[in-house]
Amino acid sequence: MENLILYAPLLARGTLVTLELALASLLLATILGALGAAGKIGGGPVARNVVFGYTSLVRGIPDLVLILLVYFGGQRLLGVLGGWFGFGYIDISKFWAGVTAIGFFYGAYLTETFRGAYMTIPRGQIEAARALGLRRFVILWKVTLPQLVRFAIAGYANVWQVLIKSTAVVSVISLQDLVGLANDAGKSVREPFTFFAAVFVIYLLFTFVSQSIFNWAERRYTIKGRNDAA
Template sequence: MENLIRYVPLLLNGVLVTVALALISLLFATLFGALGAAGRISRRPLASGAVLLYTTLVRGIPDLVMLLLVYFGGQRLLNNLASLLGLGPVSLSPFWAGVVAIAFIYGAYLTETFRGAYQTIPQGQVEAAQALGLRGFALHWNVTIPQLIRFALPGYANVWQVLVKSTAVVSVIGLEDLVGIANEAGKTAREPFIFYMAVLAVYLFITWISTTLFEAMERRYAAPLAHAR
């Protein structure tokens, strides 16, 4: 226990790195998912087919394999581009490699989450809004997006929970996140069990906080529907 207390400052830094990695990855995954969903529901076969290929392939590749492909493949690609431009060697940091890999993976899942939520919106409400004169941005802002958020929230929360756990994989490529620091500290102190139990406690705490926040958001977006009834 004394060794664990001694490493608390380092572990807290690791927690910050893990949380930052998860949040930034979620931001980009949300962007990929929104663009992917727009492609899937579009009437253009090329766009819909390309997104379907993306979601099918990505969801079939293990997270670790995707991470290694992005880290080592991205490193090589960047250096090849730098060489063509007459620049020196370029280094891809483990953090941003993790962001790209995780966002790319979970963007595929969010694509289907957003697509399903959009298709759940009653078409009659859209037609009624159009009959009232709403078009374009006003239609989406006042009718489509609020309902899409409500229908997508449960799936979005599940993706976030899985995404948070997947950040642990990034320590494999040398990121000094919570898992990476705990692993090194456990080896140094020869007490790996204590440090991994601390990691477990932190991830459970993040899960509890996330569940509480998403449940509050779901109640907030469900309230207008309850009043309408």
């Protein structure tokens, strides 16, 4: 326990890196998920096939393999391009490699989350808005998005809970995140169980706080939706 207290600032720094990694990955996944859902719903045959290939690819590979491919493959690719254009050696960021891999991976799941939420919106409401002469942007902002958020929030919360736990795998590329620093500290003082128990508690805290926030948001949007319907 004394060693855990001694290394508390180090673990706090790793916790911050993990949280930043998770939030940046979620932002990228949300953007990719929104684009993917738009491609599946309103895109042409090419867009739908691209999105289908994207989601099928992600379902077929583990996130750990994708992280290794992005980091080591990206490093090799940048090295080749640097040699061609005379830039020399280019070092790829471990943090952004993790963000790219995790965001790309979970963007496929958010694609289906957003698509399913959109399909749940009653078609009659959109048709009624068009009949009133509302412009497409107004329909999107006033009719579609509020209901899309309400129907998607449960699935979005599930993806976030899995995503934040997936950040642990970035330690394999030596990113100094919570798991990586706890592993190093545990080995240095020969108390791995103590430090990984602390990691266990911190991840539980992450998921508990996150679930509380999403539960509040889900209740809020459910009540708002009932009030709007009334």
